Amino acid sequence: MSGARPVAFYFEFSSPYGYIASQVADDLEQRIGRPLDWRPILLGPIFKVTGTGPLTQIPLKGDYSKRDFDRSARHLKVAYRHPDNFPIGTVAACRAFYWLKDRDAGAARKLAKALYTAYFVDNRDIGTPVTVLAVAKEAGFDAAALEAAIGELPVKERVKREVDAAIEAGVFGSPFFIVDGEPFWGVDRIPMLEQWMRSGGW
């Protein structure tokens, strides 16, 4: 699979549907036979472009979405507990991820899974750097190195560049996949993505 062109997998650490996608991402990768390139983004700056806001704060849609997060997780047999503090800012999580990714993409993926589980299963507020570092340490990472890294200007700029590039690529939600230029938004678009790949585009 290492020679195949990667499929971009964008997600926001505070996104329930992003979390659900992350839980089925490894199986998806196996089925499509191409690696997923995990790319956390920040929906805050993206919502400024689209003029929208967090789902749960939108009238009518908010109540629906809380019901649908839980239901979508059950539908795909994924554990889910809606966090008490929601949504959260996830810039520290993103910085830790990209700093690690530049050194070891597999390690960054492992950290992302640990952070998602901490937030959406164990109800830990990964919006705070201290929790990000604690989760990283429990997952076997060097918390001191990560703590130093997430305060560094190049790491901050790396995250900003990733978010700008995502907007440039048309990403406006989480999860968001791009396969050979074809965009798919939502965990509910995974079947369509697979059909599209099987048929070699339409």
Add this chain to the structure above:
Amino acid sequence: MSGARPVAFYFEFSSPYGYIASQVADDLEQRIGRPLDWRPILLGPIFKVTGTGPLTQIPLKGDYSKRDFDRSARHLKVAYRHPDNFPIGTVAACRAFYWLKDRDAGAARKLAKALYTAYFVDNRDIGTPVTVLAVAKEAGFDAAALEAAIGELPVKERVKREVDAAIEAGVFGSPFFIVDGEPFWGVDRIPMLEQWMRSGGW
């Protein structure tokens, strides 16, 4: 099936996903063994509540949605041609529908299908009363009676009440299904709706 409690099927005549749902609605009805109660709504007043607007006018999301309309139709093997005039106001279509529905629900469903085909296959602008009436006439309805009806205050108020009731029920998009109080938004939620019904709720 006539004795079974109906499943509410809300849709907006200007909505591509509503149209796609209408094309698979009869099959869905057969599979679930319960009648669908077709209920056109107007997204304009609903978007005022949610603070959003037509999909195609939202930055980033707009470009994506135009691609996704066509792709979603192909995914479900439904004919689709994006209308030149889009989106449109559909109050005349709604008034004609509800006036007919109060007399013959089957006839109203037939009119809805004819209107949707006119707009999303034949590129006819059903936003104008003259086209609504022409389509109705071609489908075998009494255009003169419909023309009189859509100008009547009770019919106008009937549509307004329907939209208010939909908002009250939490409807914020098209298509939107409500099964025994459980809401499902989007043509992509149909598989989940069916799983939910099969399992008797979760």
